[in-house]
Amino acid sequence: MAFSAPKPVALARPVGGLLALEAFRARSAENPDGWGMALWEGRGARIFKEPVSAEKSALYGYLAGMEGLLSPVWLVHVRETSVGGNTSDNTHPFVREWMGREYAFAHNGTLKDYPRHELGPRFHAAGATDSEWAFCRLMGRMTGSHYSDGAAGGGKKPSDRMTGSHKSVAAPGGRNQATEGITEAFPRLPCGESFMEAEGAAERFEALCREIDGWGRFNALFSDGRTLWVYRDLEGYKGLSWRPTEAGTLIASTPLDGGPWAPLEPGRLAQFRDGEKIGG
Numbered sequence: 001m002a003f004s005a006p007k008p009v010a011l012a013r014p015v016g017g018l019l020a021l022e023a024f025r026a027r028s029a030e031n032p033d034g035w036g037m038a039l040w041e042g043r044g045a046r047i048f049k050e051p052v053s054a055e056k057s058a059l060y061g062y063l064a065g066m067e068g069l070l071s072p073v074w075l076v077h078v079r080e081t082s083v084g085g086n087t088s089d090n091t092h093p094f095v096r097e098w099m100g101r102e103y104a105f106a107h108n109g110t111l112k113d114y115p116r117h118e119l120g121p122r123f124h125a126a127g128a129t130d131s132e133w134a135f136c137r138l139m140g141r142m143t144g145s146h147y148s149d150g151a152a153g154g155g156k157k158p159s160d161r162m163t164g165s166h167k168s169v170a171a172p173g174g175r176n177q178a179t180e181g182i183t184e185a186f187p188r189l190p191c192g193e194s195f196m197e198a199e200g201a202a203e204r205f206e207a208l209c210r211e212i213d214g215w216g217r218f219n220a221l222f223s224d225g226r227t228l229w230v231y232r233d234l235e236g237y238k239g240l241s242w243r244p245t246e247a248g249t250l251i252a253s254t255p256l257d258g259g260p261w262a263p264l265e266p267g268r269l270a271q272f273r274d275g276e277k278i279g280g
Contacts, residue, residue: 001076001256002221004228004272005248008070016245016259021064023256027078028054034079034091035060038104039071040225043192045102046071049091054078072274073223077106082130089127093221094135096123098143100191103224105138107131108253109217109237120146134212138222141208142195196227202279205229206269213267219253227273230280234267248275 001024003011011021028035035057036049054060063069077092084090092106111130119125122145123136140146195201205222209231212218217237222229230251232240241261243250249272255261264270270280 001074001253002223002228002230002251002272003074003076003248004251004275005072006274006276008072009074009247010067010070011074012065012067012069015247015250016243016257018245018250018257018259019064020250020256021060021076024076024078024252025054025060025064027253031078031080033081033086034077036077036079036092036106037063038073038075038093038095038106038223039069040073040102040223041071043101043225045095045104045225047093047095047104049088049093051079051086051088051091071225073225073228075104075106075221075223077108077221082110084127084129084132087127090129090132092131094132096135096139098139098195099189099193101194101224103139103196103222105131105135106221107134108219109233111212111216111218114212114215118146122146130216134218134220137212138205138208142201142205194224194227196224196229202229202269202271206231206280209269210234210267221251227271230264230270230272232264232266232268232270236266240264240270242270242272242277244275244277249277 032053034051035054039046048063050057050059075093079092093104095102095104114130116133119136120140123139125132125136189195209220213234217233219233219237219240220231230240238253240253241255241263243259243261268280271278
């Protein structure tokens with residue numbers, strides 16, 4: 001689940017008539033292996049997470065009722081273990097810093113046969129999940145801190161893997177966009193500025209997500225605390241929908257209530273900022 005608003009908001013209070021954190025907590029019945037939240041104060045992220053069911057967590061219950069817990073963007077995740085053990089370092093969301101700003105990421109789905117060795121010198125996974133590997137790959141390629149495909153261990157390029165049992169990953173109009181044209185770094189930004197607002201950043205990120213999508217199932221949430229990017233799996237895995245409210249916009253795999261939810265387009269990146277849908 002995610003929430004985007006024009007100002008810091010407490011999800012302990014109703015948005016669109018919905019207590020979103022309590023409604024989302026019920027999803028832990030099918031995802032009992034961990035929960036986590038990412039919130040922001042300025043450029044820094046605050047992370048709360050445990051490798052236990054949200055329904056059984058006293059901390060989750062406390063935070064869900066804490067009206068002083070405010071953020072303009074919320075990322076909230078409940079986990080069913082698929083890759084990596086049931087530990088804190090494998091629990092979403094994950095966070096990384098770049099040039100004085102912290103970015104957070106959460107993933108739903110499972111990747112297979114991905115090139116674990118092909119990351120780079122700057123971003124590394126602390127745990128053992130496919131999800132954290134994907135986050136580090138995205139961060140490395142968005143910032144230019146990555147190895148060229150195959151350079152770190154002689155592995156095949158991702159485009160070589162996207163055959164057989166893997167999905168065909170193509171841009172709108174059908175052109176394959178596995179790695180072509182997405183290895184150059186953006187110009188270095190001033191400290192504290194977000195690469196998510198750089199020209200061409202969303203298009204680059206969407207192409208990178210399609211690349212990763214070729215290794216399995218990939219729904220993803222990514223934010224710097226102001227802009228929120230939501231990528232939906234090319235084959236529509238488990239769904240992703242959004243709902244505008246008077247306080248901002250909610251995003252969830254499936255609707256949390258009977259309100260006016262709309263599905264996001266598979267294989268595309270939706271963009272939200274200040275509570276509004278601005279692209280995708």
